[in-house]
């Protein structure tokens with residue numbers, strides 16, 4: 001499927017109105033943000049993406065947005081195994097390899113055994129995704145032109161992966177995308193790199209529309225003054241895997257408490273669906289979402305599922321039926337909350353795209369918290 005045919009992004013005018021509002025705010029606050037238009041949907045595409053320009057002259061790469069990983073990478077003409085892009089659209093390294101002594105290299109490689117023997121060696125990376133897809137390549141550094149919302153065009157040298165060996169077991173990376181935009185809070189993410197250059201606050205947010213499209217932003221200017229519910233990000237014991245993990249949360253269904261309690265949940269825009277561990281999943285299935293003819297029947301028959309974050313007061317994450325059910329092309333209704341244990345996620349619970357729709361979701365690495373608010377992601381109405 002070609003994502004360019006999905007055609008459900010924010011109407012042109014609205015997006016530019018939104019940028020205009022942002023620039024007005026930037027001038028007032030002397031801080032900056034960066035905004036991207038998102039395309040894609042949960043079903044049938046299964047991912048959301050943005051265009052990122054790289055190089056001089058710049059070339060645009062369509063990247064899957066993934067808050068579940070740090071490293072941004074693009075398909076690399078090295079030559080390339082498992083590349084889906086035609087060769088002329090793959091990224092060509094040009095003597096701009098990051099060396100393995102570079103601190104960013106250590107940030108992407110496993111800690112106890114730094115494989116850097118010769119300091120002038122290239123910096124190899126390997127990322128594996130939850131769906132067993134992977135990318136292997138080298139770290140490069142190139143100019144990434146970005147327009148700040150105060151009107152300034154920056155040309156930062158940023159490090160990212162040049163992926164020359166990809167495996168696609170699941171849907172990650174998606175067929176038409178050139179790679180992944182890693183939005184995790186590790187030091188190697190583009191977000192962290194822009195933050196250490198003093199350009200933006202270490203904050204990223206997205207608004208994924210249930211009708212497709214939406215917007216993504218770096219920086220803290222879009223955080224509404226009120227209406228956002230916050231919960232702390234749990235500190236991970238592993239320094240390498242910096243996921244946006246929250247919790248514990250208890251599940252309510254149809255206004256009633258359920259046996260599902262104390263869930264730790266990772267917010268992951270790189271996952272199309274939501275995954276619960278098998279115990280929580282079984283409890284949900286036992287609550288009985290039955291087959292219905294249309295999403296309308298379903299929504300009129302179901303109250304939302306609610307996740308209540310017990311350590312932060314009044315922090316409720318509402319999951320309306322549209323955010324946990326899928327109606328297929330054939331009219332079948334499927335549960336969009338899957339058993340993660342079945343795909344090897346173990347006890348990890350993931351809040352994926354389906355449950356993140358029609359919300360402004362903010363990952364605030366400055367204050368180590370995640371926030372959300374209901375929003376119309378087709379419009380800039382959240383301002």
Ligand SMILES: *[C@@H]1O[C@H](CO)[C@@H](O)[C@H](O)[C@H]1NC(C)=O
Nearest residue numbers: 030031032148150152198199
């Ligand atoms: C925009 O913001 C950047 C980063 O904060 C700053 O370097 C630049 O001078 C600003 N430009 C304007 C026109 O204020």
